[in-house]
Amino acid sequence: MIQKVIAGVLILVGISANAQLLQEKEKYTKADTLRGSLRKERNFDVLHYTLDVKVEPEKKYISGSNIIGFVPNEELTDIQIDLYANMNVDSIIFDGKPLKYTREFDAVFIHFPQPLEKEVTSIQFYYSGNPTIAKHAPWDGGFVFTKSESGLPWIATACQGAGASLWWPNKDHQSDEPNNGMDIFVTVPNTLMDVSNGRLMGSVPVDEEYTKWHWAVTNPINNYDVALNIGDYTHFGENYKGLDMDFYVLKENLEKAKVHFEEVKPMMDCFQEKFGTYPFKEDSYKLVETPHLGMEHQSAVAYGNKYLKGYLGNDLSRTGVGLLWDFIIIHETGHEWYGNSITAKDIADMWIHEGFTTYSEAVYIECRWGYEKAQTYLNGMKLSIQNDRPVIGDYGVNKEGSGDMYNKGAMLVNTLRHIINDDEKWWKILKDYTLHFKHQTVTTEQVVSYFEEASGLTLKPVFDQYLRYTTIPVLQLKQDGKHVMYRWETAVPNFSMPFKITNNGKTEMLQATNDWKKLKKSKLKNIKVDTDHFYIKTQIL
Incomplete structure (x- = not known):
């Protein structure tokens, strides 16, 4: 009976492990192309977002605006900004005047009276509505509206795959992160607080019922990483070896969290040794308790593993090694290096996020319990590999590949280590790779080229076999x-x-x-x- 339950969890995680995978589609629509392709209307570089949103829990309603600062890469008369069709466009302001726009599926085409030059410009996009509510976050995207044990509202967002545009207007494509970060203002009822990405700059009362919280992100950030976490939170933290670490948990879980989150320290020691300095030090590191299992929200990692070892108390590897540590803390923090710092330009290359991050689990095990236990864990994870379809998805249509991107991706990375057959060289290559592409969006071709050059080996056929075909050698x-x-x-x-x-x-x-x-x-x-x-x-x- 217990084996069946564990196997069921393994099948689920093998398909999605904390990042939503889109359902298989036999053919693509124009909506897929609008979302997944880099059309002329998207040929601009986002510099900064200023998101200002009010959340009304009882109505499950949000309203606000986003100031989008950008530079066109060519002369443009129209740009595409994304916002789900169920959300209202209230107005779009440029130079103090409203702009005309048209909508097609989840894309908003904004029309300028004169062509935009290649210079810094900005628009303010006002919007409102009842956002998509996730049925089973984090595997489907949307808002989570629930209540904590205190009876107060507990709200979170998780929108990887589904897209950040389900709740705020932006250029919803992984290839473009705001160069200069973003400011996030969130207005919530006075009994609650919002925890978002970056550093807390302060809060101010709006009226007798609501307070506005301000978070500032210094580094580039991917749209799907931007998060709201609203609840009856309390805070604790410390500066650990020069890194500010903050923890936001429900008040009733404070003492439990203080003990359980001690695991963050050896994890940080390990990851910074193997992958380089925490890539968002300027924005601090945070763990935030959430009503869903978890997500790699940059500098505000979502945690919902119920203070258990393993994956909700289960060992995904079925070897016993997976119960030595908290899966969500380690996996989701691993994404800070692989996924948040190094981001795939196209969602088809999501193995770049998930393969390396799944391998980071074994790296942590090796740091703490040794090489043999790490390899035992990886071998146990092989049992969840389906080899059902290619790990790389279809480009330009917002299409992820097989859920094997997690475990098969990790097996590819582990195989590369043993192909190189020199651990001193291997750890240098892995760390140099992580630092070389820090804060960048990349393609599979760039990753392959880097490992070939660093190792001096011809590795493209190896990458192709594991990533582009269902069979293994x-x-x-x-x-x-x-x-x-x-x-x-x-x-x-x-x-x-x-x-x-x-x-x-x-x-x-x-x-x-x-x-x-x-x-x-x-x-x-x-x-x-x-x-x-x-x-x-x-x-x-």
């Missing part, structure tokens, strides 16, 4: 007289990758291609192929 072996013959069977042509064997007790690395090679004077019965550190299959012919 199959090492075929056969006895040929006194010799063992071996080769790779792959979907990628001209494939070449090393593997490791133990032959009569002696370990060696061999390089295989799609052509047969000979291992002289050997017997199959004496050979054991390393499938623990290389995500491959073997086939005896």
Whole structure:
């Protein structure tokens, strides 16, 4: 009975683990293209957002505005800003005058009286409405309206995949983050507080019923990371080795949280050693208790794991190792480096977020409990890989690939480590990669190119096999007289990758291609192929 429950959780996480995946579509619509493509109307660079929104809990209603500062990359007479069709556009102001606009699906096309030059400009976009309510956050996007044990409203947002434009107007594409960060003003009832991204700048009473909270984000931030967390919060925190760490939890959970969140310290020690300094130090690090399981909201990581070890008390790896630590704290914070600092330009490349972040779980285990336990954990995670469809999705239509982006992506990263076969070199490459692309949006091609150059190896066929095909490399072996013959069977042509064997007790690395090679004077019965550190299959012919 317990096994069935755990397996059910594993299937769920294997598909989505804390980031919403869009449903499979056989064909794409114009709405998909409007959301996913970089059309001419989106050829501008966002500099800053000033979001000012009021939340009325009883009505489940929001209203406010966003000042969008941007620079056109070419002469533009129209720009596209995104806002879900169920939300009202109240007015759009430019130079003190209202602009004309048209709406198509979830896109708002704004028309300027004169072409915009390549210079800094801004518009103020007023809007209101009842935003989408998530049915099962964080796996579907939207608002969560609930109440805490105190009986007071407890509200949060989670909108990865579905898009931030479900609740605020913006250029809703992962490729463009506001260069100069953003200011977030949130007005809530006086009995509550809002916790958003960045640093708290203060709060001011608006009237007898409402207070406005101001948060400022210094660094670039992706739209889906922008979050509201509204509740009966209390705060504690400290400066840990030069990093401000703040924790916002429901008042009834304060003492429990003070003990449980101690895990953040060894995690930070590990991640900063392996990946580089926390990438949003200027904005502080926060954990915020939420009514949903969790999400990597930049500098305001959402936490809803109920102060349990593992994933809601379950071990995703089914090895016991997953119960040594709190999955949500580690996984979602890992996203601060992989997903928030390094962001995929197109949602089709989300493996860049999830593969490296899932691998960060094993990195944390290795820091605290050693290499063997980390590898045991990774091998246990293999059981959740479906190999159902390619890890990379379709470009330009807001389409993620397979949920295997998590565990299969981590297996790819772990395989790369053992292909390189030099841990000192591996950790340097991983850290340099993380620092090189800090605060940037990237593509799969850029990632592959970096690892090839840093390692001095031809790795594109390896990345392609794991990311663009459902099959993994199959090492075929056969006895040929006194010799063992071996080769790779792959979907990628001209494939070449090393593997490791133990032959009569002696370990060696061999390089295989799609052509047969000979291992002289050997017997199959004496050979054991390393499938623990290389995500491959073997086939005896």
